[in-house]
Amino acid sequence: MKIEEIIKSNVALKDSKKVMLNIFYAQNVINDKFNEILKPYDLSGEQYNVLRILRGQKGNPANMCVIQERMLAKNSNTTRLIDKLLLKDLVTRDVCPVNRRKIEVLITAKGLEILAILDPKVEEHELFFAQNLNAKELENLNTLLEKYRNTNKN
Template sequence: MSLEHDLQQEKFSSVHNKAAVNILYTSSWLYNLNASRLKDYDITPEQFNVLRILRGSHPKPLMLADIALRMIDKNSNATRLVEKLRQKGFLKREICEENRRQVDIIITDKGLNVLKRIDSDEAEWLAKLKTITKAEAQELNRILDKLRG
């Protein structure tokens, strides 16, 4: 499907304007696909992102600021996300032994297990992206990196 068809818009002011709209539209499409698959696990894409960050540092704990810095969506409320995940038992917060003002955040076994279950469904989710070849995906990554660079 073309962007023009999906948005029912025949013209864009420039090819760069169309590219920007296309990136935003595709980002929303991917976000919704991701949100839909994560619903079965009772977590949001933002919560999933926090869990992935914590798994990446495991067993080393992270501070809230470290998590916020690594998040995909910089506008997400990391404090609220961490608290929701703590209530679900996916992570824990502990006072640091060396610095009583520091709170360390650590993924729990329950959090690691939910990520393992989500990982087992990843191939099915990524299959929706296999309409492009590996070479095209590499080129897309290069272009997107260049755009942000």
């Protein structure tokens, strides 16, 4: 379905506006489905992102700066996210023994278990949205989105 039909617009839209609307709309559809996957585990998308970042540390702690720079949503309140994950026993937070100003965060066994349960569900989610595109189209879409997103970077 074309974006004009979705938003019920009778006005001709510039391609640049249609692209923006399509990206926003696609993001909302994808996020809504993704949140349905996370809801039974009482996780937000940002909390899930933190858990994945910590799992990627392979048993090594991450400080708040490392977590923040790897977040997809750069404006996330990392401290608040860690606090919520602490309450769920999905992470631990300790003061670095070498540098007392640094906080180290580790994923717990419970956090790893939840990710292991979610992994196949998330992969199914990704495949669901990719099913109408072949491998070359997916590659092209990634290239185009990266090009579109990096327009203002010098």
